[in-house]
Amino acid sequence: MADLNKLLTPLFLNEKEIRKIIELMFFAYRDFTSGPDALLEKIDFGRAHHRVIYFVGKKEKITIKELLSILQITKQSLSRVLNQLVKEKYIILSIGEDKRTKNLTLTKKGHELENELSTIQIEKIKKILKDSDEDNISGFKTLLYEMIDDKNKIKFDKLNY
């Protein structure tokens, strides 16, 4: 049976090949986030601050509820990080049309930090994309997308409508 599997399983479905992908995800994600992490440390922020700044930059006037739904953390967890960002004037809160809600917006200072952080990752990706053909790039994006849970694919799509 083991031999039969060897004959019938396509090369890319071998467990060894799949384990390679598990490791690639681990190494790639860690190194992809290490650049921003180092910069954040200097200003006593962490990855959590980056995420908030990133998504507030992505969607101007995002509400707390939307942010929580993207980040999938608790209100209490977000609160600590967000309060720091507001106190240090990276983000401003304003009351929304529905007066129960609040709209988050990056300040100039916030945009500058967002830009510094994103630039690190953007440049890294640019370097890779420049040396890759379009088929590889499209495969990369497609398979990453497929790794997202269905319920979260919708959230990703909404961010990129």
Next chain:
Amino acid sequence: MADLNKLLTPLFLNEKEIRKIIELMFFAYRDFTSGPDALLEKIDFGRAHHRVIYFVGKKEKITIKELLSILQITKQSLSRVLNQLVKEKYIILSIGEDKRTKNLTLTKKGHELENELSTIQIEKIKKILKDSDEDNISGFKTLLYEMIDDKNKIKFDKLNY
């Protein structure tokens, strides 16, 4: 100049496209690890335990030093997690040829947990690979590999020699 950029920059080098990749990495990695995370919680373990079990399973008789070099955490951080795994008999330590070193090996119990955890991720990947053509798969692996820092590419290569 902005117009000139629009004309000269290939579509896949647009900032918008690159930001999509940043988000794909965030969503994909989180959802990729959520399966094992849920299982680990039931037995009061965390992601750190998973990593240790994974790499001990990957490389029988791995030493503490090698493990630290892969995980890139401190000895003290590893210690807490590893001691639990040894105490609960998922891993056994034995003295290496160089008597200063120790070889880590999964017990039967350890293999079973490793298998349960990995199966979740392997099945997820299998499903994706079955619906993808080989070019896409190869692009996915190539670009993930390129996201790894050069010094860590060597470590990845050694794991998969």
Next chain:
DNA sequence: ATAACTAAGTCAATATGGCTGACCTAAATA
């Protein structure tokens, strides 16, 4: 108009997974 629901905020306690620094033992090596 009132009841129910929703968005946001807060207090407190807890867990996990990292970190630094200091210090130790035993074995290998120069």
Next chain:
DNA sequence: TATTTAGGTCAGCCATATTGACTTAGTTAT
């Protein structure tokens, strides 16, 4: 013999997350 290396440990600290209980104010449905 002196130094380096592999591993271990104690103590304290920090960041990021959790759960649960509770409040306020605004919106919506009956």
